[in-house]
Amino acid sequence: MRTKKVILMNESGLHARPASVFVNEANKFKSDISIIKEDKECNGKSIINLLSLGAAKGDCITIKTVGEDEEQALEGLVKLIENGFGE
Amino acid sequence: MKKGIGVSSGICIGKVLIKQDKFEIDKKNINNIDYEISRLDVAIQDTKKQIENLRKIAKEKIGEEESKIFEAHLLILEDPEIIKQTKERIKNKKKNAEWALTEITNNYVDMFKNIDNEYLKERSADLLDVSNRIIKNLMGITSFDFSSIKEPVILVSHDLTPSDTAQISKDKVLGFVTEIGGKTSHTAIMARSLEVPAIVGAENILSNVRNKDVLIIDGEKGQYIINPSDELIRQYKMKEEKYNQYRKELLSLIGEKSVSKDEIEVELTCNIGSPKDLDSVLKNDGEGIGLYRSEFIYIDRNSLPTEDEQFEAYKIVAKKMNGKPVIIRTLDIGGDKNLSYLEFPKEENPFLGYRAIRLCLDKKEIFKTQLRALLRASCFGNIKIMFPMISSIGELRLAKELLNDAKVELLNKKIPFDDKLEVGMMIEVPAAALISDLFAKEVDFFSIGTNDLIQYTTAVDRTNQNISKLYTPFHPALLRLIKTIIENGHKEGIRVGMCGEVASNQKLVPILLGMGLDEFSMSPISILPVRRIIRSISKKDMQYHIKKIINLSMAEEVEQYINQNLDY
Missing domain, CATH: 1.10.274.10 (PtsI, HPr-binding domain)
Incomplete structure (x- = not known):
């Protein structure tokens, strides 16, 4: 298992278009992926789950990856967030 | 005859196909x-x-x-x-x-x-x-199969989903009627882009029609008739024919000039709310953007848009319009339009309150961010900046000063912008209209915002149903004000445009041409109908009528005079 904390810097956070970008990226990996915000944890491959998390700009979230490609998965997803989803 | 809400103009007669969902x-x-x-x-x-x-x-x-x-x-x-x-x-x-x-x-x-x-x-x-x-x-219910439609039908349904409308093509569907929805619903927008007549909010239509019933729909009036008599069919066929003829005439005006019989050329531009509206502008041959409402960049989000985000949104429009004028109105928020992430005071009279330029001159950083983005985008096309709700010379001067500050900031950072970009203002407050001679010395253009100008001049809240009869564009006071504004602008050699509903009001367009309005800005769909009117009248004739109209004492008399003498 690997985890990393990141702060959402893009304008619309994780509850609009970027959510689908995130899920598409997450689906490229075999590992289980979850997003944790405060005490809520959600499935990073579920668009509906992710949207209902309501993570906005400035929120601190933890990405957790578990599985054979957990390292690459974490790296890819963190990069996506740090680049602000190309917004 | 039954009634729903007409959301896309046109008339069609055809057989019903029910999409039961x-x-x-x-x-x-x-x-x-x-x-x-x-x-x-x-x-x-x-x-x-x-x-x-x-x-x-x-x-x-x-x-x-x-x-x-x-x-x-x-x-x-x-x-x-x-x-x-x-x-x-x-x-x-x-x-x-x-x-x-x-x-x-x-x-x-x-x-x-x-x-x-x-x-x-x-x-x-x-x-x-x-x-x-x-x-x-x-x-085991088979989903409705749109590809099975053999002959063109009128589609009747409780509602249409996004996946339904994505499958509808114009050669299969003559028009549609749904039980629910409003003017801005998904169905309505789709119908307009397909250019087929449509009615929404037709309550209980599903309990009144069966497959293969004959249906007439009038998408303009929102009326529909189930199993009409032969006589009605004949009448509506004629109406359909007439409407199609009219559409054809309009389409033939694409690429033509908006010029009157006596060679007075005016500019017909569009009001848009986001870059998404550009397709419709180009399709209807809009000659520029007369009003780009910048609010859309600010709404439906959780924080202020950055300078870069705004820059992109302005740049895209400037580039697509390819040198044609693009007038961008600075943030017009407050009053009845609030932003979730900015705190607005609760007000007794929001329309007379903390809004538009008043808010921007108070929250200078928000304003300057927008001005910098606008300036940067000005390198990519013919952008003009317009300030809303100006009521005093002091406000205009302060706004221009802040624009100057923004220019200096960009200069210091060596970021390019078009130094000659024009700066104009909306005239929508009677105070500004009355001293428009003074304002005309300090701006490059005027744009008359009639929706608010009517509301403020006649003291009629345009959203109040109880007094909606008092809200009229034919009020002699309004016509006199418009005439004054145009004359004052022309005395100083600046262009005068209009970006409210009145600019595309078919009864008033001839009057405005006669008064000398230079630019008419409207929703894209109105461009060709207005061009048709302009091309069929002469300014000289209109000047004759204006002399009479300007002395009439009541809105009813004005409207009656127009109906009797100026039907185009």
């Missing part, structure tokens, strides 16, 4: 959980094939953009949480898959309903759309 979901006890779960898996696989197929068809027949909706649907269909939770629900409650999926779907839909976010509302509709598709597959 209501079905009952039973709650059943089950014994074989594994069997129930495998039923769900099979239904999801079937649904996947259907959606992939729909995506392919939409891409080929309608367009890349329309096919994207199905990509979103596939993402939802394969959502691991929805599937997992539905399976758990089947297991724990020992209930059928249809019921379990409905429960899970509704949970999310209810949750999203309470969040004020346009994006989530759309996804909610998508989730329901996908979930219904799976349930239909579970129940």
